Amino acid sequence: MFPSDESFEPTDAVVYLTGEGLAEAPGVAQAERRVSLLDQIDYTFVPRVLPVVVGAEVRFRNGDSELHNIHTFAGDRGANRMFNRSQLPGLTFTETFERPDSIQVRCDLHSQMIAHILVLPNVFHAMPAEDGSYSLAGVPPGTYELTAWHEFFGRVTVPVEVASGGITRADLTFSDPLE
Numbered sequence: 723m724f725p726s727d728e729s730f731e732p733t734d735a736v737v738y739l740t741g742e743g744l745a746e747a748p749g750v751a752q753a754e755r756r757v758s759l760l761d762q763i764d765y766t767f768v769p770r771v772l773p774v775v776v777g778a779e780v781r782f783r784n785g786d787s788e789l790h791n792i793h794t795f796a797g798d799r800g801a802n803r804m805f806n807r808s809q810l811p812g813l814t815f816t817e818t819f820e821r822p823d824s825i826q827v828r829c830d831l832h833s834q835m836i837a838h839i840l841v842l843p844n845v846f847h848a849m850p851a852e853d854g855s856y857s858l859a860g861v862p863p864g865t866y867e868l869t870a871w872h873e874f875f876g877r878v879t880v881p882v883e884v885a886s887g888g889i890t891r892a893d894l895t896f897s898d899p900l901e
Contacts, residue, residue: 732850732851732852732853732854733849733850733851733852734770734771734849734872734873735771735849735850735870735871735872735875736771736773736840736842736847736848736849736870736871736872737847737848737849737850737856737858737868737869737870737871737894738773738840738842738844738846738847738848738868738869738871739844739846739847739858739861739866739867739868739869739882740843740844740866740867740869741864741865741866741867742864743862743864744843744844744846744861744862744864744866745776745843745844747844747845747846747860747861747862748860756775756778756779757778757779757780757781757816758772758774758778758779758780758781759780759781759783760772760780760781760782760783760827760837760839761783761784761785762782762783762784762785762786762790762809762829762835763785763786764786765786765788765829765832765834765835766834766835767827767829767835767836767837768785769837770836770837770838771837771838771840771849771873772837772838772839772840773839773840773842773847773849774819774839774840774841774842775841775842775843775844775845776819776820776821776822776841776842776843777818777819777820778818778819778841779816779817779818780816780817780818780819780839781814781815781816782807782809782814782815782816782817783813783814784809784810784811784812784813784814785812786811787811788811788831789808789809789810789811789831790808790809790829790831790832790835791806791807791808791809791829791830791831792805792806792807792809792815792827792829793805793806793807793827793828793829793830794806794825794826794827794828794839795825795826795827795828796823796825797823797824797825797826801820801821801822801823801841802819802820802821802823802825802841804825805817806830819839819841821841822841822842822843823840823841824838824839824840824841824871825838825839825840825841826838827839838873840871846858846860846861861884861890862884863884863885863886864883864884865881865882865883865884866881866882866884867879867880867881867882868880868881868882868892868894869894870894870896872896874899875896875897875898875899876896878894878895878896878897879894880892880894
């Protein structure tokens, strides 16, 4: 699934499904109420990649003893409100993202601090294991698009047919890094 580039981390990728009926599938309402955390620890955003479902809250916390800021940049769709907020040590604030998008998060005070929030239309997403394997459970039967996203390699999408009660296998392969 993933390139042999030594700097590539499959655990920083997100695999997700899109298609008719997935947003209404069981579990979506619970995911929308879940609060996800993007922390700042040792001058690093943790996690570096955060997948969330449309309507979910993201709590931003400064776990460091230094001033940071949270500066979001419009992704490929520019669908959500962007913001730039200073954050004193120990403080938190919460934002809700209402539309699917990929959003880059930076700290303008510390250039090494970069994260990505993927706002996804449904709960059917996963972050691969170190070996690149992934699993999406409870997917209703149907025809969908399966996409893998990575900050350095972009997106790759393939059609998939999910049968009732079976296991569907799909391999995705990234090509060269984005320039």
